[in-house]
Amino acid sequence: MKDGEGRIALHIAAHRNNGGVTEEIISMCPDCCEVVDNKGRNALHLALMTNLSPDVALVIQDNSSLRNLLNQKDNDGNTPLHHYSISARYHDRVLNSPRVDKMVFNKKNQNAYRVLRRKEYSVVDKKKWEDIIEVQENFDFYANGRVLEVGHDEIEKLYPTEESEEEWEKKMIKEDNKAAQAHLVVAALITTVTFAAGITMPGGFVGGDDHPHPGSAVLRNSVAFKAFIITNALSLMLSSSAIFIHLIIPVLPSDDDFFRKRISFLRIAFRFLLFSMAPMVLAFVTGTYAVLAHSNIAIPICIICLSFFPILVYIYRKLWY
The missing domain is CATH 1.20.140 (Butyryl-CoA Dehydrogenase, subunit A; domain 3)
Known part of the structure; x- marks a missing residue:
């Protein structure tokens, strides 16, 4: 049963950071984790969109059967990592798995690093920044965007120049x-x-x-x-x-x-x-x-x-x- 926004009980429990209810729903109905709302967001997206402690996000990401949710994109091309970059909370284990694709871009040609750059810089953002850019050699990639194998005009349109x-x-x-x-x-x-x-x-x-x-x-x-x-x-x-x-x-x-x-x-x-x-x-x-x-x-x-x-x-x- 979905509400007007296409959300099921799992989505609501995850968005409200109710860990007990989320675990109970997942144990009784594992298949509902594949369901997305009207904006293409899964339970992990919604769990990271709140400014509460990311307890439910840890429950979902630690479930080995739900690893496919880690890099799933919503209708705007945002993965859970994009939403986590926007939130005001931090936990050293959230999305810090090697299975998380930290180089993925959304439809606005933004990765998690560029989302962080457009925010007011804080201690929480600094910790997320360090987690995202683990290897110094990849800094230019995170800072400047992806390389597109298209014509020069198309690159000028999509490449985030100074x-x-x-x-x-x-x-x-x-x-x-x-x-x-x-x-x-x-x-x-x-x-x-x-x-x-x-x-x-x-x-x-x-x-x-x-x-x-x-x-x-x-x-x-x-x-x-x-x-x-x-x-x-x-x-x-x-x-x-x-x-x-x-x-x-x-x-x-x-x-x-x-x-x-x-x-x-x-x-x-x-x-x-x-x-x-x-x-x-x-x-x-x-x-x-x-x-x-x-x-x-x-x-x-x-x-x-x-x-x-x-x-x-x-x-x-x-x-x-």
């Missing part, structure tokens, strides 16, 4: 600039809102010269108000940090590693921006509760605002699982 790399980087920079502009606007709005909330203070200020602390917040002794101050300050700090990163990116030195540095800084700024949204919502919830603590609408308003977090978890699971 010019095509530069064009790709320019295209990526143009797309990143559009995203960065939107992120900068959002970060500025969050900074403005949190700054204004911190200055105005929920509940107002103490007035009159006869008070021992004139000008202090009326709700300064409320636990909810204290939580508001902390979460509001955290949101302000994170959004301001994101703005600062966007401001220093244009002055980065234009060296050979400029493209990677720029991508790295943009991703850090994006994470700061995302992380600033959660304390901003919490600041609104705690500030509202501090003011309306004795009202019967305080709890419903807090529940409505806190529904942001289940929505956030749902979107995260849809993107990553």
